Amino acid sequence: MHEYPVTKQIIETASKYAKENHAGKVRRINLVVGDYCGYVASSIELYFDIIAQGSPCEGAVLNISRVKPELKCDACGEFFVREPFSFKCPFCGGEGGPTEKGREFYIKSIEV
């Protein structure tokens, strides 16, 4: 639901950088979206074409790289993807804690 304003912001940022670089048109936006960042990649794609109309981003390809969330084991230090209803480390059986992996949500670059 909150993907709408965020998609708008992505388009504004991309358009701003395109303008600063004297480019008329954005061809591609490279976006990095972690699965735990709170935004649904498919919803951003859904809104993108509608909001981009009339902006330098109209017709641009939205290239989303998704990142899987990983925990880090408190005991052995390994990173792992957690199983549902568990924080157990598959390597040593210890408990894993949250990491920043999977929280990414940034515009990596644009191609003009």
Added chain:
Amino acid sequence: MYEPKEIEIMESVYDKNEEKARQINASLTASGVYAVNMMGAPGVGKTSCLIKLIRALGDTACSVIEGDIESDIDTQKLLSLGVNTVQINTGGACHLDSPVIGEAVEGLCLKSGVLFIENIGNLVCPAEFEIGEHAKMLISAVTEGSDKPYKYPLAFEKADIILLNKCDLLAYTDFDEDFFLKGVRALNKIAPVVKVSCKTGEGFDEAVLWIKEKIKA
């Protein structure tokens, strides 16, 4: 001829909201106001806890920003108790963000004390947005079930204090306290978990003591 050129941006999409949150936080701190972001699913008793906390805080000046998708039921309740309250209706948005809080804070003209911001009833999105608060208080309830930390990890990870409400109902539910605490501790090593009941008043002294310690710090 089309010659592609890549421009590096590396800009977090959260930046704008977080920058505004930092401004709000600095302005509240300068006024001597301690802001608590109250998060939790619909029906866990956020407003009821709020009322208990305000009463237990006694002489400390308390104000409230009430966030709801629709209605001012909670605001009317708080105003009738003499609590300085403003309502935000998001009209569908699932969380509060810094721009709306910025406007509400200006409207309140706060001088000191505690500002409680009751977020939209939702165990997901509010945890993702900074709104200028000093602390995040998560309200969970035994009636929600003990699997919530496993299903909604971010809210539990981000919380500075967790109130487990409706503890008077523990004997009537299948709530597994050990399983709940194990999940909380995997995500969050430091937030105190305080068992409370708005029905019996249990636990609120401890929660208020925590807030008072934080204000002093």
